[in-house]
Amino acid sequence: MATVEHCLYCFEVLSANLEKRGPLSLYQVQASWDDYPKGLEDDAASIPSLDDKENESTSSETHTAARPALAVPRNPAVQRLSSRDSSSSSGISTPASASSTSLSPSTANTTPSSSTPSFVPVGQHPRHTSQRASNTSEFPVFVTWNTISTSSASSHDKTLRGCIGTFVAKPLVEGLKSFTLHSALQDPRFPPISIRELPTLEVSVTLLTDFETCKDAMDWELGIHGIRIYFYARNRSFEACYLPDVAVEQGWDKEETIISLMRKAGWGGKREKWREVGDMKVVRFQGKAESVGYEEFRGWKEWVAKGTEGK
Numbered sequence: 001m002a003t004v005e006h007c008l009y010c011f012e013v014l015s016a017n018l019e020k021r022g023p024l025s026l027y028q029v030q031a032s033w034d035d036y037p038k039g040l041e042d043d044a045a046s047i048p049s050l051d052d053k054e055n056e057s058t059s060s061e062t063h064t065a066a067r068p069a070l071a072v073p074r075n076p077a078v079q080r081l082s083s084r085d086s087s088s089s090s091g092i093s094t095p096a097s098a099s100s101t102s103l104s105p106s107t108a109n110t111t112p113s114s115s116t117p118s119f120v121p122v123g124q125h126p127r128h129t130s131q132r133a134s135n136t137s138e139f140p141v142f143v144t145w146n147t148i149s150t151s152s153a154s155s156h157d158k159t160l161r162g163c164i165g166t167f168v169a170k171p172l173v174e175g176l177k178s179f180t181l182h183s184a185l186q187d188p189r190f191p192p193i194s195i196r197e198l199p200t201l202e203v204s205v206t207l208l209t210d211f212e213t214c215k216d217a218m219d220w221e222l223g224i225h226g227i228r229i230y231f232y233a234r235n236r237s238f239e240a241c242y243l244p245d246v247a248v249e250q251g252w253d254k255e256e257t258i259i260s261l262m263r264k265a266g267w268g269g270k271r272e273k274w275r276e277v278g279d280m281k282v283v284r285f286q287g288k289a290e291s292v293g294y295e296e297f298r299g300w301k302e303w304v305a306k307g308t309e310g311k
Helices: 004-019 026-035 040-046 050-055 060-066 076-086 096-101 172-185 195-200 246-250 254-265 271-276 294-309
Strands: 141-152 155-166 201-213 226-233 236-242 278-293
Touching: 004 026, 004 172, 004 195, 004 201, 004 278, 004 294, 026 172, 026 294, 141 172, 141 195, 155 172, 155 201, 195 201, 195 294, 226 254, 236 254, 246 254, 254 271, 278 294
Parallel strands: none
Antiparallel strands: 141 155, 141 201, 201 278, 226 236, 226 278
8 A cells, every 4th residue: 555655755756856966765765764752752741650650649530631631643644534534525625636637638648668568547535544665565556746736725726747557566666766857747638747836736646456357347336446447349449448536536436437548548439439449448446546745745754854853
């Protein structure tokens, strides 16, 4: 599963590239994140000392009332999840602009190496997890950059800024580093991200799992599976993919999702004739995503820099 550390590493790789310096390794990012306070230093004040306990009333009721409740550690990932849940009515987690881009056919596929095909899905909506995959594991991986616009005090709008990945399993460190730079600097739909844009960005990492060939075009579940389609029409082949959250964000049913994906692939046939294309193949998969905004990256990075200065 993707983690906060994976996202921090993507920010570190991109910012280092733009600043012409060497990035921290993923291991270094993970080790520092383990030590990063995450707000815990303020929680000590909420824990009663032994002296406090001696001064408390012997009455169990009084003792219970006098003891302050232990504070809950302010884990940034939990904070982001809570804030998104409480702000769901404002549309914070729905990248409308990015999703509208997904309706357009993909242009050239970007390939990190000659043997690794790449694809450009959009419309990602992060799911949070703290489970860490081994750095030696191999995963198909997608890296998505969104621009976050604070147009008003109550809403944040996401606009797709770049998204490239691969369905070929890659060593985790290699995949994250490669597709961080490809999605930020070589997505054919956008100009390269500049250093001045960093404060406006959010990065999402999706690790793909559980690939299965569908029995038919409807053999997948909305909100659970992403899909990749292949088909033939007018003597040419087509293919395209959507990550798991696109259909839900757009409010599509399965048929609408398939037709939209066919349009993305470049098919221009009549909507009601989509079932008539040849050799339709659908592969379903699941994607475990995590996302981090620049402000959280900057806070962690400044903490790391202070620690380094003290050595």
